[in-house]
Amino acid sequence: MEEILIDLQVRKKIHTNNGVEILDVSLTIPEYGLVTLFGKSGTGKTTLLRIIAGLTQPDSGYIKVGTETWYDGKKRINIKPQQRNIGFVFQDYALFPNMTVKEHLLYASPQKETRYISELLDVFHLKGLCNRKPGKLSGGQQQRLAVARALARKPRILLLDEPLSALDSETRQVLQKELLQAHRDFHATTILVSHDIEEVSRLSDFVYVIGNGKIRKEGKPGDVFPKPEITKELQLVGIITAIEDNILTVSVNGTVMKIPSTVEEIKDLKINDSILFTSRIPDPKSQIPHLNSPGS
Amino acid sequence: MNDLFFQTVWISIKLASLTTIVLFFAGIPVAYFLTYSSFRLKVVLQAFVSMPLVLPPSVLGFYLLIAFSPNYWFGGFLDHYLSIRLAFSFAGILIGSIIFNLPFMVNSIQTGFSNLPVSLKDASYTLGKSRLTTIFRVLLPNIKPALLTGVCLTFAHTIGEFGVILMIGGNIPGKTRVASLAVYDEVQALNFDMANKYAIFLFLFSFGVLLFIYSVNREYLKWKRF
Numbered sequence: 001m002e003e004i005l006i007d008l009q010v011r012k013k014i015h016t017n018n019g020v021e022i023l024d025v026s027l028t029i030p031e032y033g034l035v036t037l038f039g040k041s042g043t044g045k046t047t048l049l050r051i052i053a054g055l056t057q058p059d060s061g062y063i064k065v066g067t068e069t070w071y072d073g074k075k076r077i078n079i080k081p082q083q084r085n086i087g088f089v090f091q092d093y094a095l096f097p098n099m100t101v102k103e104h105l106l107y108a109s110p111q112k113e114t115r116y117i118s119e120l121l122d123v124f125h126l127k128g129l130c131n132r133k134p135g136k137l138s139g140g141q142q143q144r145l146a147v148a149r150a151l152a153r154k155p156r157i158l159l160l161d162e163p164l165s166a167l168d169s170e171t172r173q174v175l176q177k178e179l180l181q182a183h184r185d186f187h188a189t190t191i192l193v194s195h196d197i198e199e200v201s202r203l204s205d206f207v208y209v210i211g212n213g214k215i216r217k218e219g220k221p222g223d224v225f226p227k228p229e230i231t232k233e234l235q236l237v238g239i240i241t242a243i244e245d246n247i248l249t250v251s252v253n254g255t256v257m258k259i260p261s262t263v264e265e266i267k268d269l270k271i272n273d274s275i276l277f278t279s280r281i282p283d284p285k286s287q288i289p290h291l292n293s294p295g296s
Numbered sequence: 297m298n299d300l301f302f303q304t305v306w307i308s309i310k311l312a313s314l315t316t317i318v319l320f321f322a323g324i325p326v327a328y329f330l331t332y333s334s335f336r337l338k339v340v341l342q343a344f345v346s347m348p349l350v351l352p353p354s355v356l357g358f359y360l361l362i363a364f365s366p367n368y369w370f371g372g373f374l375d376h377y378l379s380i381r382l383a384f385s386f387a388g389i390l391i392g393s394i395i396f397n398l399p400f401m402v403n404s405i406q407t408g409f410s411n412l413p414v415s416l417k418d419a420s421y422t423l424g425k426s427r428l429t430t431i432f433r434v435l436l437p438n439i440k441p442a443l444l445t446g447v448c449l450t451f452a453h454t455i456g457e458f459g460v461i462l463m464i465g466g467n468i469p470g471k472t473r474v475a476s477l478a479v480y481d482e483v484q485a486l487n488f489d490m491a492n493k494y495a496i497f498l499f500l501f502s503f504g505v506l507l508f509i510y511s512v513n514r515e516y517l518k519w520k521r522f
Contacts, residue, residue, distance in 0.1 A: 053422055055421065080421075081418075081422050082422075082424045082425065082426060083424075087422065087423075088418070088419065088422040090418070090419060092413060092415055094413060094415035094416050094419035095419075096416060096419075096420075096438065097438050098434070098437040107425075107433065108423045110424060149419075149423070150422075150423075153423055153424060
């Protein structure tokens with residue numbers, strides 16, 4: 001049985017786009033685990049992460065980490081963020097524009113251990129970029145620096161707030177692997193905030209689904225997000241880009257399709273609506289015949 | 297004649313330099329408080345800081361003159377216990393000038409702080425750094441253009457100050473007469489040549505300061521993509 005590292009139960013009034021909501025959550029996180037808080041934006045995931053970090057104060061409840069109490073509303077205990085042994089990766093990375101890559105890690109490392117810093121630079125492929133400032137780094141490099149900086153303090157808990165959401169899908173896949181590797185190498189209990197099912201399934205071993213400030217579901221990613229049944233139907237979600245006569249033009253992940261439909265079917269649809277449509281999968285062709293290809 | 301010109305210009309520059317130095321160190325904590333504090337009554341402080349922008353300088357000068365007068369409690373206290381008389385003295389116009397220039401320094405620095413993402417401060421805290429370390433290592437180095445703007449605006453604005461200094465200082469040559477007052481004085485005495493000298497100095501000086509701010513800030517922004 002894994003040991004519980006974080007045990008928390010907090011309540012906080014939060015202001016979201018849908019008005020005031022009450023964040024009311026109690027959860028536990030095992031030591032060395034990689035747990036995801038999953039949900040739509042504006043449901044309080046980031047607030048919860050900030051509460052664990054001590055950047056936002058809850059209205060009531062408690063946060064216990066190992067044998068320490070970080071927050072207790074009744075006993076009026078609220079340890080400052082500086083005294084909580086955490087690493088926080090912000091959604092906008094929050095890199096310091098005035099510092100080079102190396103200065104970031106030196107600033108973050110309490111003992112300025114050069115060997116550990118050079119290990120971090122190696123793991124996150126930042127060695128050649130030591131003297132660059134964040135403005136001269138690509139999105140992926142900035143993200144790596146943000147994680148490396150958070151780990152420089154050797155935190156017990158690593159908090160990641162949508163760390164990959166600003167990156168293109170290719171960079172994201174590479175960095176997902178690196179995050180997993182870093183999680184194994186540096187032994188930090190990790191809490192990830194994400195709204196990307198694929199990312200959550202790939203990275204985490206436990207998921208809390210948060211909706212409207214409450215935990216709606218919890219479990220292993222495979223149990224929380226049921227795998228779709230195998231059918232001969234193809235389901236696609238697309239955005240309507242044009243409606244002409246009886247033809248819908250739909251963009252699915254950058255691929256544009258024209259779909260014939262009846263007047264009745266499209267009377268309630270508007271441009272920019274998302275639609276789900278299904279289609280029978282035709283028999284896959286293993287080969288596309290070349291017509292009049294030279295030499296044949 | 298020339299001696300008097302340099303003396304007057306020197307008083308202007310001395311007043312502006314001292315005002316800027318004092319306000320630089322006082323402005324940073326005030327601007328920090330106004331940006332980051334969640335104290336409810338901070339709008340009151342904000343309003344006070346910005347008052348000199350809208351208040352006629354003569355009003356501020358009038359109240360300061362009253363305050364400095366030995367006939368009232370503050371001036372009386374200074375006179376009686378410390379033998380200091382601020383009215384019609386250089387120290388007096390320095391205090392007036394510091395109060396009058398507060399918004400130019402504080403608002404510039406405050407704009408710098410508010411344009412920084414809040415996450416920079418949070419990130420530094422989560423790295424275990426204290427508030428002071430965060431201010432000196434992270435926040436201030438990243439608002440250099442705002443600091444420079446505050447310094448230059450305060451300096452240039454003090455050079456051009458008129459009403460407050462006239463009210464408190466009384467336009468005493470060699471003591472509290474500054475270049476901007478001298479222009480007025482010389483015109484009154486129909487000394488247009490002399491007035492022109494002071495005016496050209498003030499014109500070129502102010503233009504030079506603004507040119508300096510804008511060119512340095514432009515280079516800075518080009519060099520650092522925020």
